[in-house]
Amino acid sequence: MIAARRIEHAVASALYETASQHLELGSVLPGDRATWEAAGRARQRATLETVVEQIRYDHSTERAVMRLSSSQEVQVGIRKSSFDRKRLSFPGESGAPQLPRISRIMALAIRFEKLLRDGVVSNYVGLAGHAGVSTVRISQIMKLRSLAPSIQERVLFLAGDSSLSEAGLREIAEEIDWRRQEQMFDQLRTRCVQA
Template sequence: MSVVVERTFHLANLAGHRGGYRRSICRGAEPSPPSPLTVPGRVPRVAKLMALAIRCDHLIRTGAVPDATALARLAHVTQPRMTQILNLTLLAPNIQEALLFLSPLEHGKPKYSEKKLRHICAEPSWVTQRRYWSKLASVA
């Protein structure tokens, strides 16, 4: 006389002890794969840099980091590069918002780059910045 036990199981990669993974047998059916992203494409680099600039400025203003030099050291970038990133916070608020909400790129080159925005960041007047931005937006 033999006994037959039927069970469903699947192999899973579980987080291991030191950051690795280990294979394990788990009961039940394999879970369905996660649904794809709702918005295809990638976030433009200038939008990521704008968000980083806002975050870095917040760290300096709250005193979490004493100055831009220390922040550059922590971020493993040069101090001039950190200055370029932080200069994005000098843009007019509506330009910052437009950069943060740029539509994702599916393929090809982005419309705007940080390098194209440097001359706008150097302009102290928000009115003039907006004029330069509208010219850049119409060309791109």
């Protein structure tokens, strides 16, 4: 399965590459890619819907064919995975070590809560659509927001390759007493260090 966001990004990239050859595209797309990226997702999707009539994807070749509203077809590559086995580097990215997975998930939970609070999405279904995951996964991620604030902070700033499990943290989040959560977290950290 490919997340809708990945498809939309690949489609937008292909449209910008071919915009100079198609007057229709040049008149609909914002002048530069930065303006496109700054536009909200709903506006991007609405723009794509006015230009793209149909997308056919072939999983075996990882290629899609877009039929534009002008009946012209454009091919685009859309990878199933955002990365190969080797780590990708991006312009401006330092050689700093990557944050532990659990730290990134904690940050994602905080980001999701902000999207809900700001009204960007109205519920977990909207979050799931925005993130390209299931509502069950959203619930799992959001469960981390039930952790004591001090635990959330410690998780965000973990150093190196942490062996803390998301499932272990969700179990701690079931406890409503933050002092008890702190004790459980310390026990979990001790078990992880000893393992």
